[in-house]
Amino acid sequence: MSATAPSVSTVSRASGLFGAAASTDHKRIGLNMGLASLLFFLGAGVMALLMRTQLAQPHVRFVSDQTYNELFTMHGSTMIFLFVTPMAMALATYLVPLQIGASSISAPRLALSAFWIWLSGGIIMQLGWLTEEGAGRSGWFAYVPLSNSANTPGVGQDLWTVGVILAAGGLTIIGGCVLATIARRRAPGMSMMRMPVFTWTGLVSVLMVVGSFPVVILAMSLLYAERLGARVFIGYSGAIDYQDLFWFFGHPVVYVMFFPFLGAAAEAIAVNAHKRWFGYAAFVASMLAFAALSMSVWSHHMFTTGGVTNQYFATTSTALAVPAGIEYFDMVATLIGGAILLRTSMLFALGFFLQFLIGGLSGIFVASPVLDYHAEDSYIVVGHFHYTLFAGSVFGFFAGVYHWFPKVTGARLREGLGKLHFVLLLVGTNMTFLPMFFLGNDGMPRRIAEYPNHPGWGTLNLLETVGAGVIALGVLAFLVNVVVSLRNREVAGEDPWLGHTLEWATSSPPPRHNFERPLPPITSYAPLLDLRERAQRDASAVRVPAGRGGRGPWPQEGAP
Template sequence: MSATLPPPAVRRGPRLLGILSSTDHKHLGLLVCGGAFVFFCLGGLLALLMRSELAAPELQVMSLNAYNQVFTIHGSTMFYLFGAPMALGFGLYLVPLQIGASGLRWPRLVLLGFWLFLGAGLLMYAGFLTQEGAGRAGWFAFDPLSDDVGTPGTGMDLWVISVFLSVLAGMLWAASILATIIRHRAPGMTMLRLPVFTWSMVVSSLMTLVAFPALLLAMGLLFIERHGLDVFTQPGGAIFYQHLFWFFGHPVVYIVFFPFLAAGSEAIATSAGQRFFGYKLFVGSLLAFAALSVSVWGHHMFVTSSVDNRFFSLTTTAIIVVAGVEYFDNLATMFRGRIKLRASFLFACGFMIVFLIGGLSGIWVASPPLDYNAHDTYSVVAHFHYTLFGGTVFGMFAGIYHWFPKVTGRLLDERLGRWHFWLMLLGGLVTFIPQFFVGEQGMVRRIADYPETAGWTALNALSTVGAFIILLSLLIFLANLIRSLRLGKPSGPDPWDGHTLEWATSSPPPRYNFPAVPPVRSYAPLLDLKEEAAEDESSHRPVASGEGGSQ
C-alpha cells in the first residue's frame, strides 16, 4: 500500500447508528447475516405452525386462509430473506479478508442493499397486519393466482414490493462482491489462487447478476398488472410469468448452495489438515455447474407442456457429473487427513449427507415421466427441503462454527456444537423422510388438512416431531451463541491452523483488515508459510546421534 489515510471526519452518532450506517465490510456482512438469521428464525416458527396444523387431520391451529399466508411467507422468507442474503452476507464479510483486500468495492451500494433488504423483510411481515392478511399466493406467486382478482389486498401488494426490494438488494451485494474480487485482490492473488469460498462467491455473484433481473422484471410486471394493466392475462402470459420466475427460482437454489458447499469445503480442508484436493477441477466444475444450473429452469414446467422437456431433462441430469466432482473433491480432501471432529467438520459432513439425499431424489424428478407423478406432491417438498435444508442450513452452520472465532475473537463451545449437530441431523431426517412417503401415497402440497381415512396421520405426526427436534437443536445453538459471546474462550487469530488469508489477521480483524498482507503463492497462502516455516525448522535442527541421513 502506498498510503493509508484515516477516513474523513464524520460526525459519529450512537454506536448502533454507526453500525447501521457503516461502510466497513465486516459490519455490513454482519448486518446482512444477522438480519437473515432473524428472518430464518421467523420462517422457522412459521414452519412449526404449519407442521402443528398438519400433525393430525382436521383444522386445529389456524384457518385455511391463514395457512395459505403462513406457507407463502415461510417459503418467501426462506428464499428471499434468508437463503440468498445469508449466502451473500458471508461473502460480504469474508471475501475481502480471503483475497487480502482492505474492504469492498462500492460499500455504499452494499449499505443501500442492506436497508432495502431490511425494508423488504418488514414489509413482507407487515402484510399480516393488513385487513386481507399477508401474501398468500405461494413463494412463486404464479399468475393469475397472484393477480388482483386471485389474491386481492394490500398484503399481496406488500409481498410483491418486498420481493422486488430483496432481489434488488441481492443484485447490489453481488455486484459489489464480484467487483471486489475482480479489482481488489492482493498482489500475487491471481484468479487461480482464490480460496474455494471466494470462488464460490464468484459463481454465485455471476448467477445472481444474470438470474435476479428476471424476477425483478416479473415483480415489476406483476405489480403493474395488479394495478390495472393486463400483462400476464394476455395469451401465453401465465407461461411467460413462469419462465421469468423459474429463471430466477432454480438458480437461486445454487446461488445459496455454492457458498455453503465451499464453507463446508474450507472446514473440511482445515479440519483434515490437508490442502484442498483437486482445486482446479473444483473451480472448473463450479463454473460448469453454474452454467448448467442457469439452464435447467424449465424442469419446473414439465407438466405445462410448453417447454422442450428433453432439453431441460438433459441439462438437469448433467448436473450429476459436476456435483459428483465437488463431492469427490471433498471426500479426497479428507482421505488420509488427520481429521479433528470439530462441530464445523460435522456440519460439513452433515451437509454432504443431507444434500446427497436431496440430489439423488432430484434425479428422478429430472425425468419428465416420473416428474408427472411426483409434481406438486409432498415427495417434491421432501426433495427440495433436503437440498435447501442440507445445502443451506447445514452448510451455514459449518461456516458459522468455522468462522465464528474470526468474527468475534471467541470460540463456540464444541460440546454444545456437537449436540446441536446430532439433534439437527436427527430432526432433519425425521422431518423430511416421512414426506417422501406421504407424497408417494398421494398427499399434495399446500393443503392445511387431510382426511383421517387417507392414512397419512402417523407419517405427518412423525414429521412434526422432527420439526420440533430441529427447534430444540436451534435453541441449543442460540444458547451456545449467547454463552460464547460473553464467556467463550479467546480464540486468537488462527485457532484452527487455517490455510487462507483471513487467518493471518487478528480476530476480529481491524478496520482495514491487514497491517501487511502475507505473500500469496497458492490458494492456501497461510498453509504455504506454515509449511515453509516447518521445513526451515527441520533443516536447521541439529542431527541427533543415531539419526541417519544428511541434512
C-alpha cells in the same frame, strides 16, 4: 500488504446504533445482514411450526385455510428472499475481502445502500401480516393468474410483490459489489487461481445473482402492473410466460443458496482434515460449469405445464450431476489420509455433504419428465428441496458459523453445546423431511391445509411434526451457545484452527481496514498452510544437514 493500502478515513467514526447502521465497513454490513437474516429465519421457523401443528393429524383445524396459505407463502418467501440467499451474500460480504487480502469492499456506500434496500423489502413483505386481508398467500412463486388482484385481492399481496422487488434489488446490488471486489481488489500475488475455495463459490454465486436476479425484478414489476389492472399476462401463454420469467430467477437462486455454503463446508473440511482442498483446478472448472448449467435448467419446474421443451431441460438438469460429482469426489479425496478432527464445524460440514446427497439424488429423479409427472405437486418435491436447502445449505451455514465465529467475535463457540445442536438438528431434519418422500410417493399433495384419514399418513405426519419440534430445540441450543459463548468468552486468538486462508492472518475480529501487518506471501490458494509447510520443511532441513540425505536448508528451486 493489502491491495489498497493506504486508505484515508474521510468521515469520523460514530459508535452505537447509528455507527452500526451507517457503517460502510464490509464486516459491519455483512454482520448486520447476517443478524437480520437470522431474525427472519426465526420468524420463518415459527411459521413452519404452526404449519406442522396443523398437519400433525388428519382434519386438525388449528389455523384457517387462508391463514395456512399465508403461512406457507411467507415461510417460503422468508426463507428464500430473507434468510438463505441474504445469508449467503452476508457471508460473501464479510469474508471475501478478507480472503483476498483487500482492505475493503468495492463501492462500500452502494453495499450499505443495498443492505438497507434489502432490509426494507423484508420488512415491507412482513407488514402484510398487519393488513386486513392478511399477508401474501399465492405461494413464494406467486403464479399468475392465482396472484392477480381478482384471485388474491388485498394489500398484503401487493406488499409481498413490492417487498420481493426491493429484496431482490438489494441482493443484486450487493452481489455486484462482491463481484467488483473479487475482480479488482485482490492483494498482490493473489491470482484468480490462488483464490480460496470459498471465494470461488462466492464469485460464481454473484455472477448468477447479477445475471438472473434482474429478471425477477422485471417479473414482479409486471405482476404489480397486472395487479393494478394492466393486462400483462393473458391466458395460458401469459401464465407460461410469467413462469418462464420467475423460474429464470427461481432456479439459479437455489444454487446461489447452495454454492457459498458449499464453500464454507469445503473450508471447514480442509482445515479440520489438516489438508489442502483436493483437486482445486477441477473444483474451479466444475464450479463454473455447475453455475452455467444451473442457469439453464429453470423450466424443469414447468415440465408438466406442456408449455416448455422438456428434452432440453431434462438434459441440462441431468448434466448437473457431473460437476456435483466432481465436488463430492474432491470432498472425499480431501478427507482420505487427513488428520481429521471432528469439531462441530466439521460435523456440520459432513452433515451438509451427506444430506445434500439425498437432496441431489432425489433431484436426478425429478429431472426426468416421466418421473416428474408422478412427483409434481406432491410431498416428494417438498422433501427434495428441503433436503437441498435445509439439510444442505442450512447445515453448510452452521459449518461456516462454527468455523468463522471466532474470527468475527474473537470468542469460540462451546463445542459441547455445538455437538448437541448438531445432533438435535440432524435428528430433527431427517425426522421431518425423510417421511415426505414416502407421503409424496403415496399421493399426498403439497400445500393442503388438511388431509383425509388415509392409512399411514397420520403417523408419518405426526413424526414430521415431532421432528420440526426437535429442529426448534436444535436452533434453541445454538442460540444458547451464542449467548453463553459471548458472555463467558474463551478467547480464540488470531488463528484458532490453523486456518489456510488470509482471514486467519489478522486479528479476531479484524481491524477496520482488515490487515495491519504485511500479508504473508501468496503462493497458492492456502497461503497460511504454505507458510507452515515451508517452516516444517526448513526445520527438518536444519535437523538433517545437506549432503546426508537432506535437501538443504535453502529454498528449493521450483518449490511453491
